Amino acid sequence: MKFAFFGSSLVSAYWNGAATYYRGIIKAMHRRGHQVIFYEPDAYDRQKNRDIPDPEYATVKVYAPTEAAVSEALEDALHADVIVKTSGVGVFDELLEKEVLQLKLKGKFVIFWDVDAPATLDRVQYGDEDYFKALIPQYDLILTYGGGDPVVNAYKSFGARKCVPIYNALDPDTHHPVEKEERFGADLAFLGNRLPDREKRVEDFFLAVAAAMHDQQFILGGNGWQDKPMPANVHYLGHVFTRDHNALNCSPKAVLNISRDSMAKYGFSPATRVFEAAGAGACIITDYWEGIDFFFEPGKEILVAKSGDEVKEILSGLSDEKAKAIGDSALQKVLAKHTYDQRAVELDALLQKELALPENY
Known part of the structure; x- marks a missing residue:
């Protein structure tokens, strides 16, 4: 399948604690035959502080932090089968979270992938008229990188159709024992x-x-x-x-x-x-x-x-x-x-069920 990810950054971990998670899960998805385009804004000096080049396991598309560029990226993402909006992009999050849902009308499966569910849920629960509360039931699927039953139950209380944790994990290719320094x-x-x-x-x-x-x-x-x-x-x-x-x-x-x-x-x-x-x-x-x-x-x-x-x-x-x-x-x-390859197996099984796909799709 083809995935379009809207996230903070795949190529820079600068002020971006989710970078390792994105890299691990997307690399593992690539190994399982999926194609991923990762859309990230040119913001917060992340492009000046890249710590990896564009990876072979994903196509990275960097867009300007403007509404026009966001609209262009969303239009480009229509080539994907599954559209993923992650939390904490940091630029036009509200716009993205509303507009990706419009892609459902064009036959796309739309996921909100929360890489900081505790913060999101606290904001929705205690914020005055938080816009995201009304959006939660509209997503086909909510994924989180942590939280267990407390997060799942909280999302369900706000009307989520389904919420499943895909936990953080290890990529042994990048994180492994080395000599002491x-x-x-x-x-x-x-x-x-x-x-x-x-x-x-x-x-x-x-x-x-x-x-x-x-x-x-x-x-x-x-x-x-x-x-x-x-x-x-x-x-x-x-x-x-x-x-x-x-x-x-x-x-x-x-x-x-x-x-x-x-x-x-x-x-x-x-x-x-x-x-x-x-x-x-x-x-x-x-x-x-x-x-x-x-x-x-x-x-x-x-x-x-x-x-x-x-x-x-x-x-x-x-x-x-x-x-x-x-x-x-x-x-x-x-x-x-706890490797990302194991997490990708879980994700594949989940999507196969949610999308009613045949076995070994």
Whole structure:
């Protein structure tokens, strides 16, 4: 089948946490014989900060951030069988979310693919007259990259015809173990952009821990932290390009996952970087959220902390040998259960059913 994706960016991970997800799932779809055109706006300096060239598994079409260019892209997308509007394009989202539904009148199957369902649902639930609420029942299918039953039930309460999670996963071709690099050596590393509903948790689970553990070294990566006060034992890297993610995950004793408030509230929402880190064989310490054990076995494949004090306790008792054993177990789990090839199989089965396609279409 031919797919038209309207998303933030496939070729740049700059201020774009969904890039790894897009790449993994679209590459896996390509392997299964699908053709994908990815439409992305020239916005937020992403084209100036590309971290991959145009991939062989998709056709990338960059359009100007204007209404006229959006209309042209929508007209071009009529060549596809399935039209996908993802959340958080960042340019003319409301226009796109309304206009892709007009393509249903021309016989297209239209999907809303939510890569930040907790934020979307909170906005719809608590926003005054949010425009998207009325659009939800009109989509043929809602897909999310996390959230589990809480998100599915919330979408259904707003009239969604069907909502199915297609979870984040691992692409072993791009995220895998590499040699340690001295520049990324530390006791604990955290990689994540500075966002309002994550900052307080970063203060509690990372910066306060570093301040209390003067004899250990910490690394912080991601956009937006440059003016944030930090303890002297925290080394700030700024934006970390995708090419360096494996080394950043492999080199410290442990890496920290900190969920945004909304993702922790809904649960079942592991970030892409959890699977990236597991794919590199990293020992992951994560803040607690419901559904962790759906993906990893706590204590064996991942370490769970409910507070900054528990992060300190874990780090204090974490030997190099134990960290390696946990990282190795996490790697084996994601390779066995959580790859994008496996997610693409789930997606194919779902679309086959929803589109009433014959077997082996």
